[in-house]
Amino acid sequence: MTTTNNLGQIKMNEKFTKPYNPADTEDRIYKMWLESGYFNPDNLPARFSEPFTIIMPPLNANGHIHAGHALAMTLEDIMIRYKRMQGYKALWVPGTDHAGFETQVVYEKKLEKEGRSRFKMDSAELYGEIMAFTLENKKHIEGEIQKMGASCDWSRNKFTLDEKIVKEVQRTFKKLFDDGLVYRGSRIVNWCSKHQTSLSDVETENKEQKDSFYYFKYGPFVIGTARPETKFADKYVVMHPDDKRYAQYKNGQKIEIEWINGPMTATIIKDAAVDMEFGTGVMTITPWHSAIDFEIAERHGLDKEQIIDWRGKLLPIAGEFAGMKIAEARPKIVEKLKSKGLLEKIDDKYQHSVPCCYKCGTVIEPQVKEQWFVKMKPLAEKALQAVAEEKVKFVPDNFRKIFNYWMENTIDWNISRQIVWGIPVPAKHCLACNEYFVDLDDSISKCPKCGATGADKIVKDTDTFDTWFSSGQWPLLALGYPDSSDFKTFYPTNVMETGSDLIFKWIPRMVIFGLYLAKKEPFKDVYLHGMVNDAQGKKMSKSKGNVVNPLDLIAKYGTDALRMGLIVGNTPGNEMSLQENKIKGYKNFTNKVWNIARFVFENTQDFEVDEKNAMPVHPWLVQLSGTIIPDITSDMDGQRFHLAAEKAYHYVWHEFADKILEESKPILKSGSAEERRAVQHALLEILATSLRILHPFMPFVTEEIWSHMPGEKGSVLIIEKWPK
RNA sequence: GCGCGGUUAGCUCAGUUGGUAGAGCAUCCCCUUGACGUGGGGAGGGUCACAGGUUCGAAUCCUGUAUCGCGCACCA
16 A cells, blocks of 8 residues: 555545435445546556446436346356456446337336227327337436446446447348348247237246136047137047057048037047056147147147137137137137037136236137248257357356256247337238248348239338347447447456346347357356345235335445445345344445444544555454455355355454454554554555455445545546555 | 256345255344444354165265246147
8 A cells, every 4th residue: 555644634525424325425426436437447547457348238218227227237246346446447338128028018007097099099109109208218227237336337338229230230130130040930929918029938828717617529539738728629639659558540531520609520630648557548729829739739730720819709610609709708618518418527626827918917819820931949059059158157166057958958939029019020011922021221122932013012020039139249239249349358248147037038148149240258257146125025016015125225225235245145146035123234334334334534634654664464354365365365266255244244353443443542542652653554455455345345435435545646446456 | 748947044045065944024021331222242043855776974976756936849
């Protein structure tokens, strides 16, 4: 530490009041940091040379930050501040996400409250309104990121709908298309009949429920089903080829049967997908409304017929039941089958789970729909390989298994959504021959397949991309891929820090796109924090009313206290309960640090040292540099921030304050001039080191005290060196 | 059904390679000491879910059981 001989100038100025008041300090300090320019690695002094990069997971610009964001911002900020102090050219790129479907759902709720509906709105008008809504929220959320103390580079702030990003996402689509990795296909998709869009496999949620399970006579067979309303046109009856009970029936054999709306011809199909143990071992299939049935139909080249329309109502094929909603039709259909003597029995204790829209809870109706799909298998194989070669590592490591499981069991990814809020799919559709083709800059007006022209034949695809299609490319896009100097300098990034729930939704897609586009993994470490629950360990939810707003906690206890409360004792990957008492305890600690500084400053006002006369190393300092610092540094390097924070806390309070300060008192009061000087020197040294160690965790109070450190006039703690 | 994680002080949770159990809050006692009462000193409180095993030694490693939570998949 540099000490000067003008320490008599230290004054307990008016800012050094008691107790410490975060509200008076934090915004001022954050502003000072912004003005220093050091959040931008380009402005760091030359000794900061080796890059260290974190890309902030783009926050959804449709609401406010929640406890999970607060934890993420804290962890990422700790990492970036620590590395910056170690002399890395630290870059943390902030960003926000338009969050396609999520935001549209939020906005639709708003419309609903106002008695409006998106289905009655012009798409340009709707887009404009959502854009205004999003930009407003984006501003709020960026302010909230700042309240958390995030030392990210705002000059590089990104938004998923930035023009350049939109273009790049569309170019990726074209590249995938050209490489044969994107195709237009009719496949089973998850259809939400409320939101009128298809959803990917990760946008559905399974709900456990108890239903009736019906057994019906179907010709010579008894079939079981939980969904009688889909059965009108079931003309294939399927059983396992090895099922001896039905050995007399041959694949392809036709039988005449009596069914819901009269007699029909059924065809026998033998397929190993049937579970002989379940029900009667015989089932009829509805390929249009079931993924399994669809696959059986594909294998055997069978007809597929739509029974339920896009709004969830029965089509004319249902005869007298046409136009009815499922819930209404089901009992009536069962009643009719019963009256025809076709009902064998009802098992009303059937436990199963049904997929629902993760936003509105509406039961998903599988539908066959023509959509854009990404072929996942070849992409997933590369991702698996990168992980196997440890180019991408997980903290904690057990998430590797989940990643692998997910990548080994991919299904083709439906990337098109029937909503306006998102990045447009840059494609056109020829109505004459049903050909779809990519058109990046809206320049093709002639069908490349059949040559048709004219606005009545060639129409633009109105779908938008799944949000994960753009956010999956985020590490690239946030750095200005493909031709920016940032991309060359900072890619691949060092750490991707995000919530553990994104291990399959997001992480694999980023790995895939990074490897596919840049031929290099997007990040070396994936650090996954657990979910933040309420004080009782229950998941926070609006409906339960147990949501804790981090901004309220900041107002009550200060950001530093909140950060410590989120970090100490919180191991990666594990859920945590947010205890307000704990945060209160760290508010006390913030004050403690403040008062330690007050004591040190008050008792060193007359301290003078001739820099030529090196002070002898005090035993207190030996302990600090010999044990405490290496220990904490090792925890930081091992990404055990929960331990590092606790150890720093413990040292500062229970060693520095409780023991060292107390021991110093009698010497300061009645020691010899030389003894006093030695103690004063040691106290200043320990204070300076403590501030450095605490800084990544508690940036505000430490920076504020630093600004009062004798001999450190004009220096900024954020770029001070991590102690050794 | 498959997979993952938890089970440690009254509560919420730590415990890095196995070496006599820790933190915060809560409880009890003492201290109106000029850095801080948002404080200081001290105390109580745990057969580390259970049962085996490995070891000189296990909260920690192995096997099994129970239980809670989460995720995935579906059997129509």
